[in-house]
Amino acid sequence: QKEVEQNSGPLSVPEGAIASLNCTYSDRGSQSFFWYRQYSGKSPELIMSIYSNGDKEDGRFTAQLNKASQYVSLLIRDSQPSDSATYLCAGHAGNNRKLIWGLGTSLAVNP
């Protein structure tokens, strides 16, 4: 059974701090990984994608991938109250395959 695991949280950080979200996956065939943000009652919104080992930065967000350890992370710098949401990690085996999802980590950024 291919699984993506995340700590459900809640993770609580003060405004301006760095939020660190983690994800592990079981399928070594997974090639691509994605972080989505989901506000309550809304659909997943793509934040970052990462395909290669190492770091990928986009604004306040940095995704990290370590395929040997089967580990993906998302760092949010200068966290804002508007970042409060559930962050979903998802991966797939490539070539338009289905996404396999984690349960998500709930993040609360406190003013």
Add this chain to the structure above:
Amino acid sequence: EPEVTQTPSHQVTQMGQEVILRCVPISNHLYFYWYRQILGQKVEFLVSFYNNEISEKSEIFDDQFSVERPDGSNFTLKIRSTKLEDSAMYFCASTQLTTGTGKDNEQFFGPGTRLTVL
């Protein structure tokens, strides 16, 4: 910016009734997906669709479910005889055809249809 749209936003139906959920994927995208999310649970893959045929489907996608692209823009999910356990948010997503790795693997989601089966 182009986006995936879905209608209706909320559908209430009686158990045993048929429902059709509609999606308009992003116009230059060629792969389409349906996912669902039961309240408090993981997002679950239902089916993917490419070139007018199902590319991949999950165990959830049994004979009660079907998908169709009736014209050049719409993509529909039909549930023939709804059950209480079909109550969930249903999300449509689309992506460009993969040419290898890169941004064309990214799946973009519509706002969802909340299906309530009574």
